[in-house]
Structure formats: structure tokens, C-alpha cells
Amino acid sequence: MAGAPFDYVLGLADDALILGHRLSEWCGHAPLLEEELALANIGLDLIGQARALYDYAGAIEGKGRDQDALAYRRDAAQFGNLLLVEQPNGDFAMTVARQFLYSAFAAPFWRETTSAKDATLAGIATEATHQAAYHLRHTADWLIRLGDGTEESHCRAQAAIDALWPYTGEMFESGHASLRPEWDKTIATVLVEATLTRPKDGWMQTGGRSGRHSEHLGYILAELQFLQRAYPDAKW
Amino acid sequence: MTDPLMPLWEVFIRAKAGLSHRHVGSVHAADAEMALTAARDVYTRRGEGVSLWVVPSGAITASDPGDETELFEPATAKPYRHPTFYTVPKEVGDM
Numbered sequence: 001m002a003g004a005p006f007d008y009v010l011g012l013a014d015d016a017l018i019l020g021h022r023l024s025e026w027c028g029h030a031p032l033l034e035e036e037l038a039l040a041n042i043g044l045d046l047i048g049q050a051r052a053l054y055d056y057a058g059a060i061e062g063k064g065r066d067q068d069a070l071a072y073r074r075d076a077a078q079f080g081n082l083l084l085v086e087q088p089n090g091d092f093a094m095t096v097a098r099q100f101l102y103s104a105f106a107a108p109f110w111r112e113t114t115s116a117k118d119a120t121l122a123g124i125a126t127e128a129t130h131q132a133a134y135h136l137r138h139t140a141d142w143l144i145r146l147g148d149g150t151e152e153s154h155c156r157a158q159a160a161i162d163a164l165w166p167y168t169g170e171m172f173e174s175g176h177a178s179l180r181p182e183w184d185k186t187i188a189t190v191l192v193e194a195t196l197t198r199p200k201d202g203w204m205q206t207g208g209r210s211g212r213h214s215e216h217l218g219y220i221l222a223e224l225q226f227l228q229r230a231y232p233d234a235k236w
Numbered sequence: 237m238t239d240p241l242m243p244l245w246e247v248f249i250r251a252k253a254g255l256s257h258r259h260v261g262s263v264h265a266a267d268a269e270m271a272l273t274a275a276r277d278v279y280t281r282r283g284e285g286v287s288l289w290v291v292p293s294g295a296i297t298a299s300d301p302g303d304e305t306e307l308f309e310p311a312t313a314k315p316y317r318h319p320t321f322y323t324v325p326k327e328v329g330d331m
Contacts, residue, residue: 032242034263034274041277138273145266 006060008174009121010070011080011209013053017071018217019085019102020046021224023095031092038138042099045131052124059120072228076217083208084167086217090160093146093153097160100139104186105171106132108179140190147194154195161191162199169204239264244293245271247278249285257289265290 023043030036054067065073084102089095110132113125146157172180191198207213227234242264248257260279265271271290280288299307311317 032264034265034278037281038274038277041281138277141269141273145270 005118006057007080007209009053009057009060011082011174013050013057013070014079014081015085015102016046016050016053017224018079018081018220019099020044020050021220022085022087022089023099025089026095035092039095042131042135042138045135049124049128049131052127056120056124068228068233072225076213076221077211079213079217079221080209080211081213081217082167082170083205083214084164084170086208086214086220087164087167088216090163091156093156094160094163096139096142096146097157097164099135100143100190101161101164101168101187102171103132103136103139104183104190105168105176105179107136107186108182109176112179136186140186143190143196144194147191147196157194158196161196165199166203166205169201170206170208173206174209242266245275245290246293246296247271247275248289248291249275249279250287250289251285253286257287260284262293263290 020043023039023046026036026039026043028036030039050071051067054070058065058067058070082102084098087094087098089098107129110125110128114122114129116122116125143157146153148154149157171183187198244262245265245268246262247260249260250257263271263274263278265274268290272288275288275290279285
């Protein structure tokens with residue numbers, strides 16, 4: 001029955017994998033030891049979500065594709081992640097803003113999914129809900145510190161929010177418009193406290209869910225998939 | 237490293253209800269809230285606890301290692317203060 005449910009679960013898995021991979025790029029580069037571990041923790045939460053979701057997507061498809069087959073043996077056009085999560089890490093403010101904008105959506109999304117009719121997805125959502133709530137809290141806290149910090153950190157935080165804003169509309173496509181009011185409220189509350197300005201809702205980027213990605217995804221996949229492509233089914 | 241913006245905080249974790257908080261290490265943070273978050277991320281990755289305390293390191297007054305002899309030596313000469321001379325009745329079981 002590969003089709004809508006398969007694509008839906010696969011898109012969620014791809015969001016988690018790609019964002020988790022982006023956070024893993026901070027390993028060894030974070031501004032503080034404490035934040036190094038915090039970013040890695042968030043990344044590992046997301047990769048854990050991706051694994052459960054890939055297992056489930058593979059089961060829905062019923063062609064014997066496992067986590068590795070789905071994560072490592074598909075090309076960019078077959079990935080259905082949001083364009084937001086593949087955007088480069090940039091500076092620390094950009095990474096914080098990207099995670100904040102996504103987690104402000106993911107926290108209520110997973111919370112609502114805990115009561116989904118689909119028992120497997122509801123089960124995955126139960127664990128993801130707690131994780132997303134913490135990711136939101138952690139990144140909101142940082143965004144407020146950066147926005148309401150020094151002139152330099154304020155400018156960087158505002159630039160990050162402005163640059164990523166056109167990628168936020170895509171989250172509310174495919175039946176998720178009902179999550180918009182809570183997201184708007186979270187964003188408004190945190191931006192005010194952070195003394196940051198909410199960008200105007202203009203033209204929004206779209207296409208990630210249907211495989212039309214920015215150039216960044218190809219580079220991510222080249223690094224992520226190299227080993228399995230060069231040495232299929234390698235074990236060590 | 238002494239950074240006035242990011243001072244040191246000592247971290248204490250309660251492993252489970254009923255046990256006391258134990259010192260596990262320290263983190264750098266701008267304020268108590270950030271210290272708690274950092275402590276969570278650094279020290280509770282493997283299910284170490286159910287409660288966290290953070291205390292500014294500067295708030296701790298420590299004994300001088302040079303005073304070790306006069307402070308602690310007298311106690312080592314008083315083994316009778318240890319409750320090892322009592323016979324524990326069988327009914328008590330494991331203590």
C-alpha cells in the first residue's frame with residue numbers, strides 16, 4: 001500500500017534524519033562544551049525518531065526496505081523533508097533559529113499525533129513529544145539570550161530569523177494548517193521576549209515534501225550516504 | 237577558566253527518590269536557568285537522575301587542604317565512634 005501513508009511517514013523520517021545530521025555537524029565545533037553536548041543530544045533524539053519512522057515506513061511499503069535502505073539508498077529527489085531542516089548550520093544563531101522554528105511546530109505536532117488513529121505513529125509520537133518539548137524550550141531559551149543579548153548577538157539572531165522565515169510556510173502544508181495558531185503564538189511570545197521582530201509573511205518556499213530540494217541536500221546526502229554507497233551493507 | 241559572564245556552577249544529582257543529591261561535576265553558565273539546562277545535557281544523558289541542583293561554585297566555602305591534619309586527624313584516633321562494636325540482632329536483617 002505504498003502511497004500516501006508511506007510518503008507521509010517517510011517525510012517525517014526525512015525531517016528528523018536531515019535535521020539530526022545537520023546538528024551532528026556541530027560535533028567538535030560548538031561554542032561551549034555544554035552546548036556541544038546539548039546539540040548532539042538533540043541530534044540523537046532526532047536520529048532516534050528517524051529510525052523508528054523509517055522502520056514504520058518500510059513496514060507500510062512492504063518491500064523489505066529497512067532503515068538503512070531508506071536512509072542511505074535514496075537520492076535527493078526521493079527525500080521528502082522540509083526545506084527548513086536542510087538549510088546550512090550557519091552561525092550558532094542560525095542553528096538555534098532553525099531548531100526553534102522547527103521545534104515550535106514539532107512540539108504541538110507530536111503532541112497531537114499521540115492521539116492519532118494509527119497506533120504505531122501514536123507510539124512514536126509519545127516519545128517524540130517529550131523530546132520536542134525540550135528542544136523547543138532549549139532553543140527558545142537561547143534565542144531569547146541571543147536576541148536580548150549584545151548588539152552583535154541581536155543582529156545575528158534577527159538575520160537568522162529573517163533568512164529562515166520563507167521556509168516556515170511549508171510546515172503547515174499537507175493538512176497541518178490547524179497547528180498554525182499555536183505556532184504563531186509560540187513564535188510571537190518568544191520573539192517579543194527576545195526583542196526580535198517577526199518578519200512579514202510574504203512568499204514562502206515550498207517543494208521539499210515532493211522532492212524539490214535546495215542544493216544543500218545533495219551535499220548532505222553525499223556525506224551521509226558515502227560509506228553505504230561505496231561499500232554496500234558494510235559491517236564492522 | 238574564569239569568565240565573569242559564564243561563571244562555574246557545581247552540579248548535584250538525585251539518582252532516585254529517597255537518595256540524597258550527590259555532587260557529579262560542574263558546568264559553565266550565565267545564570268541558574270542556563271546552568272540547570274546545561275547540567276541536564278551534560279550529566280543526565282544515561283538516566284542518572286530524577287532531580288538536579290546547581291549551586292554557584294563561588295558560594296561553596298571549602299576547608300583548606302593544609303588544615304587537613306588538625307581538622308580530621310583527631311577523628312581517626314577514635315575508632316570507638318564507629319558503630320562496629322555492636323552486635324546486630326538477627327531480627328534486624330540487612331542494614
